[in-house]
Amino acid sequence: MNQSNWTVGEYLWHQVKSLGITKVPGIPGDVILPLMDQGYESGIEFIGCENEQNAGYIGDGMARQHGVAAFITTTAVGSLSAFNATASSAAEKVGVIHISGGLPSHLYAKRELVHHSIGGELYKNREAFKVITNGRAEVLLDPETAPDIIDSLLTYSATYSEPCFIEVPVDIGAKPCRAPEPLLSVVETSDPRSVQQAKSALTQFISDKPNRLLIPGFLLKRLKLEKEAQQLLDETGLPFTTLLTDKGLFSERHPQFCGTYLGVASAIEFQDFFNESDLYINLGCWLTDIQSICGSVEMPAAKTVIVHENALEIGGERFEKIPMIESINLLQQVLGVNNDRTHPQAEQMQAYAGQFNRPMQESLSVDGFFEMLSTAIQSEDHIVVEAGTALFSGCGLLLPEGLAMITQPSGLQLVRVQAQLWAPH
Missing domain, CATH: 3.40.50.970 (Thiamin diphosphate (ThDP)-binding fold, Pyr/PP domains)
Known part of the structure; x- marks a missing residue:
């Protein structure tokens, strides 16, 4: 044409x-x-x-x-x-x-x-x-x-x-116009000086913080960076946890997965594990009031690296014009390769996978329903979770490989209709 x-x-x-x-x-x-x-x-x-x-x-x-x-x-x-x-x-x-x-x-x-x-x-x-x-x-x-x-x-x-x-x-759609050209991809460019400064600051910041915890967030999926984040996870060997509305972002059968952290709603042992970490790497997670369980998920700036969409924040100091992919590369360079995959909290979480096998009771409770659900869900399923009881109780599930759980970290709208067309696609 x-x-x-x-x-x-x-x-x-x-x-x-x-x-x-x-x-x-x-x-x-x-x-x-x-x-x-x-x-x-x-x-x-x-x-x-x-x-x-x-x-x-x-x-x-x-x-x-x-x-x-x-x-x-x-x-x-x-x-x-x-x-x-x-x-x-x-x-x-x-x-x-x-x-x-x-x-x-x-x-x-x-x-x-x-x-x-x-x-x-x-x-x-x-x-x-x-x-x-x-x-x-x-x-x-x-x-x-x-x-x-x-x-x-x-x-x-x-x-x-x-x-x-x-x-x-209504009349414009039929008007003639030029022929289309391929849509151009937008590539965010980084500021080399800012990248170099961030690398030096990051190297110094993590040097005295051996107990490190990675917290991946939904921005990785929105910006199509799951593969790069997975590589960071695998090479560094870091234990990782997800917060309330980022559940299922990575495989929960991964040997480094330590569970979904719910602040004061988590087991005391899990709270101790989280709070005793001396370095939190927030990889695209939004710490909203719901996500932080009304402020009980605490990541002090003095112990935290935050990877933003186009900036890297290290101990409260923000380095601008660093796209998320560049920040992931920086973390990979500075953290290096670690083959140690021994994480007691993660081992405990994986042992949890087989515990829901009790027979159906006569009366159905919320706990009983989610115990049943945990044995029924399979890989390639999709779980769409509305705000409320389902959101919080669903965090107790240990998801199989390949299962997607969709929640809302900010809007908290009723999302039931989003599932209607997923199966055919």
Whole structure:
């Protein structure tokens, strides 16, 4: 197809598909219908949902599983109904592309009283979503600039695992535009001086701290760095624990896994083990109030290295412009290779794996339910955990190899609908 044959709608769906997205949940509505027709012709499979918020949550669940996803709504009454779902994706750093239809482009400047509008102020949809997407919300009013805007927003969501919002006026989707080019990967560059300073500080900081504990967090998954973190774990031989909402990030049958730490809710022996560590390496974990069990998970700055998305914090001193992958490489260099895998807490945790084999009792309790569940779950299963009893009790499970447990470290929305489409994918 040459340049003159491409339209804005075709361009959008082509670039969406280039991210590996072929199934898009959503709700049909008047001004999104022409764009949906173009999607069908481009090979997109649309999945009808009960309402817009559910569409957003299903898109969120698909993005957690695959890295990036999209969903559709009509304008205003549709898009604003999904606002809470998109806000949840923003709170959790989930790369969801929210695509909304829009009223005819000439109405945006006129402020006329038309349907699906807030007093004729058509830009209010975009402005609302700018607040929760770090400004990554746009209306495609000009077919000449539309391709660049589309590429910028899609690249942002796929690279940084953040949501974005694209509103396509009903007449713009059919307008001609330039031919698509491959989306460019964004590679964060580090500051060599900052890296060198951090390496010196890290070497000195850990020199008198032999009792080290690694605490991996969900940012590793969002930024697609699980493999690099796994290599760090294997080469350094460090014991590791996960906190409440990062459970299942790495195999819980790993010989270095010491359990899911719940602060004051953990066994006294586990609390002692955690608190006696003299070096905590926080690898992308967000220590929210829920995650810290209301402050009972304590990692004093004087004993902590924190790997942020684009900075490395050592004993409270922050070194900027160091991407997470660079920080992982630094840790690997400074910590070195250690073949000692003897960790009593980890050995105790692995012995715990076979203890749930009691027969079913007549009355079902919370403890009894989770004991039964622990014998039923298998590799390749997915467990989606809502906030509340399920979240805290589920932390007692010792997950088999390959099982994913999905929780929410910040948003704590009800996530039940996210599971609806996982099995087919």
